[in-house]
Amino acid sequence: MLTFEAAERSDIGTVLLTRIAGFTGFLHANGYGVSAADSVDIVDTASQAGLLNQPILRWNLKSLLCNRYEEWQRFDALFDAYFLPPNKNVFVQRDTTAGTQEVTAAGDDDGAHESPATAEHAVADETEAAGHGASREENLSSTDFSELSQADQERKVEALMRRLAQRLKHLKLRREARSQRGKRLDLQGTIRQSVASGGTPLRLAWKTRRRVRPRLVLLLDVSRSMNSYSFFYLRLARALCNELTDVHCFIFHTRLTSVGEALRDPDPWRAQERLNVLAAGWSGGTRIGECLQDFNRGQGARLVHSRTGVIIVSDGYDTGDPALLVEALRTLRRRARRMVWLNPLLNQPGFTPVARGMQAAMPYLDLLAPGADLAAIERVLPQLIKSLQ
């Protein structure tokens, strides 16, 4: 155990600051997008204001190191896990106004001596602290995501998704923008250009329809009945995420989980890890209605707008209440521009959409298409793009 009574005060400071700087590494391990530059920043900030004051340190680090809402939500738990020693409720001495050196040193002692010893311990605990909501058992029983990055089919999938993305890029909007050529005259632009020629409009300016990619929301059913297709679709989703920026991907079984972040992770190993954590309940039962309602409530208002194409991938076998599904679909349909349902079972000979979920969904769909494999998707691609237009 280290004692600081005899040590120089600047040493205490160094230890503390190093500990604070190490916090970025801890956050990084928890999937935060922090960089080395951030460590310098936080050390700077911490030394300027409130190194020893827990709330200020917390507020400052929170606003510095969080980049999005999910990170914001998890931050406090991670902060506690890292800075608070086990079985302790306060970071340093309770009363900062006391302010004597002894108190400070003793307080620092707690915070600092803990650093080398429990750093690994803290990292090991991170999954729980991160509040992913996945218990260890579920973790172990979860699916083998290494299949996700197998090379054989990968390239074909990527090529196909690139083609889809290319086509989507050509979708146009009614809104107009100035351009060199076009059908409609842009009077304002023409006058502006005529300044160069003393007011004589020599060159005409035109308006043309702006290109806008629609937003895509993918809702993938990963319940047991979809087992043989789940990986295939996840692979499609990942290729699509890499190709387009405005794609949002969710998986659902008995509940809904966002996997967009995990799929976008450039490190394939970490992507697998993250999916492992997220996939609790993979290939369990299905409650489509509840999951969609969950989506509507949580993400719908934010994600789905008048340019959004919602693509649901499911076989429609639903154990939940069909009325719930109908309600959820109706709400979703009203927000979205288009709703497409890909059903892997659809191209089996003699298939009629008898599954309860499927029947309930029929009135709200713009397109119901088969999609058991790459060839099927390929065939349905023109229709898909057309329906998203």
Next chain:
Amino acid sequence: MGNFQGLAARAFQQEKGVSLAADRMDDIAGLQGQLVSAGYVADSALAATLLLTLDLGRPLLVEGDAGVGKTEIAKAFATVRSARLIRLQCYEGLDVHAAIYEWNYQRQLLAIKLLEQDDRPLSAKEKDIFSETYLLKRPLLEAISCDESPVLLIDEVDRADEAFEAYLLELLSDFQISIPELGTISAITRPLVIITSNGTRELSDALRRRCLYHFIEYPDFAKELAIVKIKAPQAADQLARQVVAFVQSVRRMELQKKPGIAETLDWTAALLRMGITVINDDGAERIIDTLSALIKTRDDRTGFTPDVVARIAATC
């Protein structure tokens, strides 16, 4: 690591973290007080973040649901610092001409006609026409050419497209704008930048990384009560409490559009206008008449039957 040592030494030279922290706490409390007098109730975390924004000179990205007071932060902060507030409302298709600058070409054309009689050399005339006199400054250019550092509010940045975001990023790192005909204009003073986003589109990581981040939740009872008391002082204490309690329970319901703070204030005004001074289950019918100020979609509205309203009112 040498850097850390230097910083550590610096931190501990200035008679130590404790007094520093105490000062900082005073600063935070002070700013909170000033914000209240500017009509904005901020929690300590937000005040601390605003101070940090000042210290680091980095933009602040504020997210949160609609109606939690994201835009108001900038307004109140500008008032507190007695700085100018320059607002850029983003929308789809926002372009250079609306965000940064535009030549006042009507005036330029007039000038050209007038200059025809002038016998100065051509280059002088040209310089005249493309001078700042004929430049219409849009918010971003305006913000970097103020004499005193203004507060620049970039509202709902997620509505603008990605190209604009990339441009914004460049501006926020260099604080200079180049105009082809005029040259590069560097910032005289750095504006204090507050960016708000509703999360309709995922912002780029680059932008997020450059900014400090703050997420505003719906206010809790105490905070919302404080807001109502500041913004609607004519409401009696009992009514204010009841209004806030009512709105808080409405927010816990499953609604398509949860009421924000603006709705709370509107509704308070509506109640006062209707002469309702107390919310109780007997007055459910009259309360329903005012609910249009609080509930904004048809589906949500159908959920508010007299029974439901009476039940909520009884708990207030």
